[in-house]
Amino acid sequence: MIPQSTGQVEPLSLIKHIQHSDDWRTQLRNAYRSPAQLLAALDFDKQQILAMTAHDQGFNTLVPHAFVQKMSKQDANDPLLLQVLPQAAEAIAHPDFNTDPLKEASFNPQPGVVHKYKGRALLITAGHCAINCRYCFRRHYPYGEQRRARSEWQQSLNYIQQQTDIEEVILSGGDPLALTDGQLFEIITAIEAIAHVIRLRIHSRLPIVLPARITPDLCKRLANSRLDCVMVVHANHANELDEDVAQACNSLRQHGVLLLNQSVLLAQVNDSLAALKGLSERLFELGILPYYLHLPDHVEGTTHFFVSLERGQHLVAQMQATMSGYLVPKLAREEPGNSSKTVYASH
Incomplete structure (x- = not known):
């Protein structure tokens, strides 16, 4: 604690x-x-x-x-x-905004596992982050109900072992890098023992908000894994990407970790062409590929961050008209019940 x-x-x-x-x-x-x-x-x-x-x-x-x-x-x-x-x-209430907008509870075969997408399973590895973002789609998530003793982790691993179509395990949370090295490495070692898993994906905001977390020991452990390691970081604005972040990301890249970024399109934060272009260009300088630009989820307490689909499509169209394609993230939204993200064409 x-x-x-x-x-x-x-x-x-x-x-x-x-x-x-x-x-x-x-x-x-x-x-x-x-x-x-x-x-x-x-x-x-x-x-x-x-x-x-x-x-x-x-x-x-x-x-x-x-x-x-x-x-x-x-x-x-x-x-x-x-x-x-x-x-x-x-405090503004809206009938379309609720505490579980993605209906993750429906894809929770047992505590700590979200199996929504074919071929992939998500492990809720930590109930805390290094930063509390006000737009977080899991700000109301019942982490207390998902928190288990170490012995109970084996149930989650057994589930993944039994689902032989699962090739990729995604560590999420909270934030998996908020775990200690000992806790994180134990989970990685257990996943490596499951033969049909070939990729490990870590979703984390810590390389951006707390770059000191990217330690030599962490980089070496990922480099030595038999799994192909991908880290999806989360930055919403170029101002988040200072020299300390650059050094942390460089260390990960030097140890063979593929870096992708997913952002959330947020009103008054990055809902402009200048902000989105600046973010993509700075990410690329750091060796991070822009991956997804998420429309904000309809989470209770986040109406002030809302950006419409039409606005998002217009912004992405402007990016496509002025930037190389590899610098333009895919505009996407998580839809309850869908087996994959919904990706939208630009207008």
């Missing part, structure tokens, strides 16, 4: 120490855990903080120092801040 911080604003010297700590666990333990603490670090005054922190809607704030360092000071419209700061709009 990650210890809670005091909620007080740390001295600048301590912030710098945390930011440059090589121990990612120290950085995670000292992440900002209240909106007021976060805003104070960005030099908002007391009155501004009071006005901007009256909207906590029950989804805990969690933001690492490394991510906050990329934000502009005193900018309430900073695209990174908007992803993590609670907003009054989270």
Whole structure:
């Protein structure tokens, strides 16, 4: 369990120490855990903080120092801040927005496993992340019901062993890289023992928000795996991709890990041609291929992030008209009950 911080604003010297700590666990333990603490670090005054922190809607704030360092000071419209700061709009109810928009419970053959797509199975490996994004489609997910003792992991592995059509195992969460090396390596070793599994895919935001997590030991373990390793990172804006992220991604690539990115199209964050072009170009500089641009899921508490399908198609069409095809992600949406993502043509 990650210890809670005091909620007080740390001295600048301590912030710098945390930011440059090589121990990612120290950085995670000292992440900002209240909106007021976060805003104070960005030099908002007391009155501004009071006005901007009256909207906590029950989804805990969690933001690492490394991510906050990329934000502009005193900018309430900073695209990174908007992803993590609670907003009054989270209280807006809408009949089309609910707590399980993808109906994942219907594809949950047993706790900890989501078997929705043919040939692939997803393991919920962790019930926590290094950052709590306000648009998260699993912000209401019952992680407590999915959390099991180590001995019960064998049930999930037995399920994968029995489903011989499963060639790829996807580690998700929460965030699988929020696990310790020992926990993560144990899971990888167990998956490697299943003969019909040939690929391991890790979905993680940590290389972007907490790049210190990409340690030499992690890179070596992935390089030595018999499985083909793919890591799908999650960045929504070019400002997230600083030099520390570049170094982390370079380490993964040097150890044979294929890097892809999936983004979420978010109102006021990246719903412009300039933002999307800047993101794709910066990703490519870092050796990451733009993969999917997801239309936001209809998650309760996220109506203010909504971008229409028509708007998304128009933006992708603009990208296609001005960029090389390999820089243009596929516009997609997860539809409840479908056996694969729905990919949309541009307009």
